Amino acid sequence: MNVNKYQVTSFFNSTIIHIFLMTVAVTCLFPLFWMLRCALMTNQTVFTDKSLIPHVIQLGNFLQAWKEGDFGMFFLNSVIYTTSVVIGIVLVSSLAAFAFSRLNFPGKNFFFYMFVAAMMIPLPGSFVPLYRLMTMLGLINTRIGYILCMINVGLSMSILLLKTFFDKMPADLEDAARIDGCGRLGIWWHVALPLARPAIAVIVIFNSLSVWNEYILAALLLNDTSLMPLQRGLMVFEGTHSVDYPLLMAGLTIAAVPIVSIYLLMQRHIIKGLSSGAIVG
Numbered sequence: 001m002n003v004n005k006y007q008v009t010s011f012f013n014s015t016i017i018h019i020f021l022m023t024v025a026v027t028c029l030f031p032l033f034w035m036l037r038c039a040l041m042t043n044q045t046v047f048t049d050k051s052l053i054p055h056v057i058q059l060g061n062f063l064q065a066w067k068e069g070d071f072g073m074f075f076l077n078s079v080i081y082t083t084s085v086v087i088g089i090v091l092v093s094s095l096a097a098f099a100f101s102r103l104n105f106p107g108k109n110f111f112f113y114m115f116v117a118a119m120m121i122p123l124p125g126s127f128v129p130l131y132r133l134m135t136m137l138g139l140i141n142t143r144i145g146y147i148l149c150m151i152n153v154g155l156s157m158s159i160l161l162l163k164t165f166f167d168k169m170p171a172d173l174e175d176a177a178r179i180d181g182c183g184r185l186g187i188w189w190h191v192a193l194p195l196a197r198p199a200i201a202v203i204v205i206f207n208s209l210s211v212w213n214e215y216i217l218a219a220l221l222l223n224d225t226s227l228m229p230l231q232r233g234l235m236v237f238e239g240t241h242s243v244d245y246p247l248l249m250a251g252l253t254i255a256a257v258p259i260v261s262i263y264l265l266m267q268r269h270i271i272k273g274l275s276s277g278a279i280v281g
Helices: 005-039 060-068 071-102 108-118 123-137 143-167 171-179 184-195 197-212 216-221 231-237 245-275
Strands: none
Touching: 005 245, 060 071, 060 231, 060 245, 071 108, 071 143, 071 184, 071 197, 071 231, 071 245, 108 143, 123 143, 123 216, 143 197, 143 216, 171 184, 184 197, 197 245, 216 231, 231 245
């Protein structure tokens, strides 16, 4: 069988690309594997056992970490914060992005560029005004105050992403919905949001990761330990002069499972959006 030069070149290029992608995948997944490996060891063997698979597996580290870190309370708090913030961001950003994309009103471009400019301000740079605002509103050390602050943090990127998506929505779909009796909110709910599922999936994943791993703002706004998120439970395993690495890694593994699960559930929507070029209609 004759093999032409094009087939050889194509096979060689494909092999190089796959080797590169597998290398990147291993580089990204190896820290997770190492975290799980350390979570199954003891504090005495974590630095002495050099094998990839521990000789002695300590499954009890997960239960011990859950109890000592009081993960039940902190885990529930993080679930409440993440769910509330993500739902709030999706609703507010989709409404704002739809307005910026499909409506004409005075100052539209100015307000949109203000949201875009806010992306350049790092989270610590907004601590003082956020704390001052929450103090004036009497929302310090409250769940709703922390949730509102985290919604504010995630709005800029979400509005920019959804506006870009809504700009590509054909006007014919909007006209057809209007003929069927839909108002502005009806078009947003029945037409724009279903078509924007790939963009919403990206927003859900990024903001879930941001809220789930956030601790600095929570430490600033929440004085009551019972209101703190999951990251507070991990601090139990870090002493002044020593760290219980197996329990810390077990706690990190427990904290990583929900966010990895969300990504696995949402990945098909992201892949669909990427493969279709995010073209709606």
